[in-house]
Amino acid sequence: MTEFNTGNVPQAPQSTDQRLIAALARDLRALDYTVDGVERLLGPAAYEALGRDQLVPAKLATEQKPEADAPDPLAAVVRLWLLGEEVEEAHLAAALPELGLDGLAALGLATNDGGRFRASVDLRPYSFDVTNLWVASDLGAHQQAGVLRRDHVLGIGQASLTLAQLTIRRDVDRALDLGTGCGIQLFHLLSHARHVTATDISERALAFTRFNLLLNAPALDLDPEDLTARVSLRLGSLLDPVAGERFDLVVSNPPFVITPRTSETAGDELFTYRDGGLPGDDIVATLVRRLPSVLAPGGVAQMLGNWEIPADAPSWHSRLESWLDPDTEAWVIQREQLSPAAYAETWLRDASENRDPRLYERVYRAYLEDFGTRNVEAIGFGMVWLRRPGAALKHDGGGQVMGRDSGGQVLGRDGGGQVLGRDGGTSVSGAGDVQTHDGSGGMLRRFEELTYPLEQPIGPHLAAAVERHDWLAAHRGDFADQRLTVAEDVTEERHQRPGAEHPGVILLRQGGGLRRTNLMSSELAGLVSASDGELTVGQLVTALAALLEQPGEEFAARLLEETRNLVLDGFLLPAAP
Structure with a gap:
């Protein structure tokens, strides 16, 4: 070290x-x-x-x-x-x-x-x-002429603010900010971590971070004469600077941009703040595989990333699943997909490379050729949440910050950006697919595509969702004996053709949090309507089976599973004791 x-x-x-x-x-x-x-x-x-x-x-x-x-x-x-x-x-x-x-x-x-x-x-x-x-931080493209310097130190940008508002805030002993840049995640971590280690591959980035820590020492509760009492700054790549150590919380906004690797590009053309230096999405794959090794039992890692989606892939998340250790819990939320051409245009603008026409065309070609060698059809962007099995997550629901802007800066406070959106699975608001292994299985594995604007900050809502998963896992054997209530932000919406006796569509909507919309069966809508904390889930299922003349075990099992999913997604909550 x-x-x-x-x-x-x-x-x-x-x-x-x-x-x-x-x-x-x-x-x-x-x-x-x-x-x-x-x-x-x-x-x-x-x-x-x-x-x-x-x-x-x-x-x-x-x-x-x-x-x-x-x-x-x-x-x-x-x-x-x-x-x-x-x-x-x-x-x-x-x-x-x-x-x-x-x-x-x-x-x-x-x-x-x-x-x-x-x-x-x-x-x-x-x-x-x-x-x-x-x-x-370094001056942004809007403040100076020309292409950004290759060792540019990014300031308060969209990705860093997105991660700040996604992070689940809980009091921890040791936290790690992997790829700290100018230190945005570090500043937030110091509000709820006893000690934070911050790493970066760039000496200039760490110099900016050190200056920012000293400038803000009183507000961050730091002793300028003894920074190491609460902060450790480390120079090095990926997890090398913290090999053999364990952390309760890891956050990372890594240099995840997928950079061309063809004869038309060279290493000295990389931007250290965004380019990981590995082919394709290997830097994200490496972190997904290796981050659990530095987590303490029950420890959580949250990161942003890009991932390639090959044209012949069975799903957008199939490659992500292959990176995961079987014993690691994971929740991946994809917020956006771009074509290779749109992806190239985004990152060429980000570094102002479009100001040099010859450079723009040369690197644009290189992006498309590079993606073509791997049959990439789209590139996904989103959040990866990982947990090492151990103690259940606890959090304080503390405030977070959000914002906008990728290559430039923003004045901090809280902005109007959006991070997540669109539910998959049974929710009618989502066209993306979702794969979930949770609740009754006891291990959280979830992949979903969310793209519409959500309530911000989203971190407390993600924490609440994980806590509901843990509650369901703890009640695998006695879920039918639990009492539930409808969440305060949930409303019901019914649609029917004029003159119809019954509604053709029943929707359950969340007004806050992940703002999911769930397409309901009539029996599930009836169970939700009756969930006032008085009767157990099992009693409600039995009553509905009798009312609808559905005495079979299959009906009860299906309704119990649908109810469990409503708890997981926050439509129904455990009733207060």
Whole structure:
């Protein structure tokens, strides 16, 4: 194990002088350089446009008005770090009196070009729960010209925010942030983990993370003089830096982008923040196979990933299933599928490679040729949840954050993005297939495609679903003796043709959480209607069998299984004792 503790990495923020970093924090706090403060400065319309990487409204809002006696100091830092504009020396000096311009340059946050300063990094406010932070990363494509640098350190992007809102928050002893980047997942983990290990293959990424930790030390409950008491930064690939260790929670937004491996591309063309350096989706396959080895009993891993779907595959998740250890529990949610062409276009835009026409065509061809060698028909994206068998999951339902934007940045708070959607299986809202082994079997294995917008953050709802699975597993033998109630957000919807005696379609809908819609049989609808916690499931099934003159065991067994699935999906809940 090699601890990364250098604060002096070229072309990255410097973190060797805590006095300067503390002075910067005081200046930013005095400016009210927060998410709310920036929104008040810009106004709602310009603020929303900035979240879409549209800078013009914010530039107009921060320009000095002719009638103003002096420039707004908050506007000066917004123009510098969020808009990528040159700022006059005097304006910046007024905004950062404690740090000073020499200190600004010493920290590597801006450069002086003849009395006008230009940002070297993106430094922006970020907030979750009641925690206000500042996060440094590389400037995004919308803030600078040309293709991104190959060792680009991504800031607050869509994928990282998606993972933050998906993560199930529970108090843990040890957590691992695999591929930390600028440290977004690490900041969230510190709110509920005693100690967090953060790894990355990039020295620059770890340097950004170290700077961000020191800048936000008070808010993150860290001692700047003893970061290792709560945080361990490690340099290395995949699980090598933590070999032989065990963690209660692992989160990872790995470099999962499937990068062409043909004669037209070379290793020096990879972007370290997104390209794993392995053929196809091997980096995701490797992590799915190996992550359980670093989990403590009952430990959970959550990650994002891409996976290839060959044209001759029996299902979108068949390859994912082949990667799993038989003893590992898994829940995979696919939120999107793209064709090889659409996938190539997405990631070429992400790194601004479309700004160079020759490069764009060459790499676009390489993407299509590479996918063609493996007969890839589509590429899936989504979430992978893994658990090593052991103690049942407990969580505190803590708040999480969400957002948007892939290649650029967003101002933190909570955005309007969407993460999951569309149910498979029996739910009429889903065209995707679902395979589930849970409840009566005692082991959770679920693969489903969800693409419509869901309630955010989704992490607490995923935790509740896992807890319901564990409850069902604990009551495999006496489920019929349990009492159930209908969840508060559930409504029933009936459709029938004019003049018909009975409805032709009965739907059960969730207003929150995963927002599933379930197509009901009349007998299952009757059981749900009568589930008020008074009678047991077995008593309700017996009564319906008598009412519908269905005395056979097959009817009762089917209705019990359908009821079990309604509990798993959150339509029905165990009644309070």
